[in-house]
Amino acid sequence: xxAIDIRQVSKRFGTxxxxxxxxxxxxxxxxQGFLGPNGAGKTTTLRMVMNIFAPDSGTIHVLGERMxxxxxxxxxxxxxxxxxxRKMRVLEMLVFFAALKGLPEREGxxxxxDWLQRFGLEAWGRRFVRDLSKGMQQKVGFIATMLHDPELVxxxxxxxxxxxxxxxxxxxxxxxxxRRGRTVVFSTHQMDEAEKLCDRIxxxxxxxxxxxGSLDEVRTGRDQVALVEYRxxxxxxxxxxxxxxxxxxxxYSEISLRPGAEPSxxxxxxxxxxxxxxxxxxxxxxxxxxxxxxxxxxxxxxGLVGTSRERVGG
Amino acid sequence: MSRNILLVARREYLSHVRTRSFxxxxxxxxxxxxxxxxxxxxMEKAARKAGKPFxxxxxxxxxxxxxxxxxxxxxxxxxxxxxPGSDLGRRLEKSWExxxxxxxxxxxRPGAAEAPALLDSLSRRTRDGELEGFAVLRxxxxxxxxxxxxxxxxxxxxxxxxxxANDLRELVRLDRTVWHGVSESTLAAIQAxxxxxxDVDVSGRSTGDATSREAASFIPMIFVYALLIGISAQAxxxxxxxxxxxxxxxxxxxxxxxxxxxxxxxxxxxxxxxxLTLMALWTVAGAYMVHRQGWEHLVRNEMFAWFLVYLMxxxxxxxxxxxxxxxxxxxxxxAQNLMLPVWICLMIPxxxxxxxxxxxxxxxxxxxxxVPFFTPFLMMNRLASAVPPGPxxxxxSLVLMVFSCWGATYLAARVFRVGILLYGKxxxxxxxxxxxxxx
Numbered sequence: 118x119x120a121i122d123i124r125q126v127s128k129r130f131g132t133x134x135x136x137x138x139x140x141x142x143x144x145x146x147x148x149q150g151f152l153g154p155n156g157a158g159k160t161t162t163l164r165m166v167m168n169i170f171a172p173d174s175g176t177i178h179v180l181g182e183r184m185x186x187x188x189x190x191x192x193x194x195x196x197x198x199x200x201x202x203r204k205m206r207v208l209e210m211l212v213f214f215a216a217l218k219g220l221p222e223r224e225g226x227x228x229x230x231d232w233l234q235r236f237g238l239e240a241w242g243r244r245f246v247r248d249l250s251k252g253m254q255q256k257v258g259f260i261a262t263m264l265h266d267p268e269l270v271x272x273x274x275x276x277x278x279x280x281x282x283x284x285x286x287x288x289x290x291x292x293x294x295x296r297r298g299r300t301v302v303f304s305t306h307q308m309d310e311a312e313k314l315c316d317r318i319x320x321x322x323x324x325x326x327x328x329x330g331s332l333d334e335v336r337t338g339r340d341q342v343a344l345v346e347y348r349x350x351x352x353x354x355x356x357x358x359x360x361x362x363x364x365x366x367x368x369y370s371e372i373s374l375r376p377g378a379e380p381s382x383x384x385x386x387x388x389x390x391x392x393x394x395x396x397x398x399x400x401x402x403x404x405x406x407x408x409x410x411x412x413x414x415x416x417x418x419x420g421l422v423g424t425s426r427e428r429v430g431g
Numbered sequence: 432m433s434r435n436i437l438l439v440a441r442r443e444y445l446s447h448v449r450t451r452s453f454x455x456x457x458x459x460x461x462x463x464x465x466x467x468x469x470x471x472x473x474m475e476k477a478a479r480k481a482g483k484p485f486x487x488x489x490x491x492x493x494x495x496x497x498x499x500x501x502x503x504x505x506x507x508x509x510x511x512x513x514x515p516g517s518d519l520g521r522r523l524e525k526s527w528e529x530x531x532x533x534x535x536x537x538x539x540r541p542g543a544a545e546a547p548a549l550l551d552s553l554s555r556r557t558r559d560g561e562l563e564g565f566a567v568l569r570x571x572x573x574x575x576x577x578x579x580x581x582x583x584x585x586x587x588x589x590x591x592x593x594x595x596a597n598d599l600r601e602l603v604r605l606d607r608t609v610w611h612g613v614s615e616s617t618l619a620a621i622q623a624x625x626x627x628x629x630d631v632d633v634s635g636r637s638t639g640d641a642t643s644r645e646a647a648s649f650i651p652m653i654f655v656y657a658l659l660i661g662i663s664a665q666a667x668x669x670x671x672x673x674x675x676x677x678x679x680x681x682x683x684x685x686x687x688x689x690x691x692x693x694x695x696x697x698x699x700x701x702x703x704x705x706x707l708t709l710m711a712l713w714t715v716a717g718a719y720m721v722h723r724q725g726w727e728h729l730v731r732n733e734m735f736a737w738f739l740v741y742l743m744x745x746x747x748x749x750x751x752x753x754x755x756x757x758x759x760x761x762x763x764x765x766a767q768n769l770m771l772p773v774w775i776c777l778m779i780p781x782x783x784x785x786x787x788x789x790x791x792x793x794x795x796x797x798x799x800x801x802v803p804f805f806t807p808f809l810m811m812n813r814l815a816s817a818v819p820p821g822p823x824x825x826x827x828s829l830v831l832m833v834f835s836c837w838g839a840t841y842l843a844a845r846v847f848r849v850g851i852l853l854y855g856k857x858x859x860x861x862x863x864x865x866x867x868x869x870x
Binding site: 164167169170186189190192194195196197198199200201202203204205213214216217218261 | 435438446681684685686687
């Protein structure tokens with residue numbers, strides 16, 4: 118039984134089509150990344166999954182059921198803005214959120230204290246949320262999402278605005294959920310994080326699905342990339358019939374090969390004219406696939422974040 | 432009521448009653464009562480302490496009374512054998528003995544030679560702020576065209592002058608009757624009142640004296656104002672809380688656990704409970720003050736209970752509209768336009784309250800009572816009036832309000848569940864209407 122089953126779903130706001138005839142299946146127990154540029158329809162899709170918005174057409178089944186009030190208690194949802202009561206005390210707020218998910222007050226309090234301790238926030242339980250740093254508030258938001266031990270966790274942009282320490286924290290939480298067999302769905306612009314964490318990738322562009330599958334499936338049939346270091350004048354590479362694009366970073370270059378190109382032939386041609394110090398073939402990164410897909414689809418890459426972003430040009 | 436509604440209501444209630452303004456409101460209640468009870472006493476004392484003395488200069492020149500046939504002697508003790516118009520200053524002095532606000536320093540009767548110097552001296556003391564002022568009686572006030580003239584540096588303060596003039600008028604009027612040969616008993620017979628001040632209320636309620644009845648005419652207005660204060664406090668809190676939850680996207684977290692209907696209902700129940708807590712404390716304090724001051728004949732006991740009942744239905748009814756408006760905007764200032772019709776509905780009973788208090792059983796007042804937007808206000812207005820509505824009307828109004836609250840909640844929930852998730856341009860009344868109809 119899939120954790121999420123979306124069938125031919127569309128959602129329009131006035132004349133703007135946010136999601137267009139989307140069909141997507143998220144298998145249970147996997148980590149699924151929702152990728153796409155700003156305004157592509159990621160958050161709208163997640164909100165429809167959570168039944169915050171109703172789709173104009175199509176059906177959505179979550180954990181095998183149509184969304185209902187009892188089903189909401191089996192799902193954890195963290196919106197991008199975190200949504201915390203700034204004027205409430207941390208522990209009191211966590212107990213309230215747990216109670217809304219059906220946990221008895223005593224159990225909610227016990228779990229909240231455990232989680233706060235686990236994340237080094239036990240001393241902050243009686244403090245007001247507004248007194249917490251942004252990183253701490255992120256952690257509290259995660260705790261609120263996890264308290265009732267949901268079967269499905271939906272996270273909207275969980276990495277946005279996080280420093281490296283808190284980013285590590287979020288990554289650990291997601292991996293822990295995966296180890297415990299929970300399904301995690303998150304939207305992100307952080308391609309490297311998605312690449313590290315996701316079993317499956319779904320990409321949406323202008324409301325339409327453009328990529329869907331496991332990481333290997335997504336990479337299959339993509340251009341190969343050769344990472345090369347050489348001495349000599351390499352300007353001829355730009356004009357080579359097997360080369361799609363060359364990004365020269367000074368110390369090394371990345372050469373995107375055309376589909377069907379023979380890397381060994383390129384290496385021979387390079388060796389004839391240059392002193393080749395390194396020639397390493399690798400699969401395209403998710404970021405490169407993302408950028409290529411967005412550009413091929415006529416979109417822009419505004420808002421794209423990732424450690425590999427700067428290395429991609431052309 | 433569902434568990435989720437109660438959970439949201441409890442959170443709203445606790446977050447509201449823990450605010451500084453609420454705690455201050457509760458703590459201020461006994462202070463306000465003590466203030467109201469002691470205010471007159473304190474003011475009188477303060478006025479006595481701060482009040483400056485004044486003086487009377489009696490330069491009057493009464494003519495001797497003519498020997499008119501049938502002239503009756505003034506009664507012993509009343510004029511103390513003095514002829515009419517004579518010794519007015521000294522007789523005024525007697526009525527000012529022990530006066531609370533102003534102290535009569537002296538009644539002076541200078542001779543014609545000393546008078547200018549004395550008036551100069553008094554004028555100087557008045558200019559220097561030693562005296563509030565001084566009155567000068569000149570000429571024949573009984574038989575001639577003599578007058579009292581008031582000297583002061585603060586002509587805006589007319590209270591003392593009026594009080595003095597009233598006393599003098601009374602004295603002179605009596606003296607004039609004697610001058611014209613009319614005895615006091617004849618005068619009393621002429622001036623005998625034609626109105627029996629003790630009205631008979633056929634419903635058997637005590638009406639008290641004229642002053643009490645005048646005070647009683649303000650009681651309905653006090654209750655109507657109190658309802659308005661209750662709903663105003665509620666409106667602000669509900670708007671702020673709804674807009675806050677919407678603008679920081681808390682609403683998404685909440686709606687991932689509960690339905691929009693549960694969220695709206697919980698917020699309303701919690702805030703109604705918080706407002707009722709505060710108003711109930713104030714009502715108890717008000718009832719205590721009424722008993723302490725002995726005003727039971729002005730405000731019947733059951734009025735306090737009715738007040739809380741109608742306060743609850745008022746807040747419940749209007750809260751649904753306010754929650755819907757709060758959901759349709761993202762900033763408090765954007766809510767002002769949409770709140771205008773609500774404020775107009777609240778203001779209409781204010782404009783009518785004096786008239787309704789005077790004419791509580793007029794046919795159109797009764798009809799207007801059954802327009803849900805005005806029902807609680809007009810019912811309180813009429814209940815506190817001299818002709819309160821009967822139990823059938825009370826029951827009918829409450830049944831009407833229960834159904835109205837249900838209907839308003841149904842419509843508001845339709846707006847709430849659409850509006851609470853829409854950001855950007857605030858909705859206009861036409862859109863709200865469309866959401867209501869579309870559901």
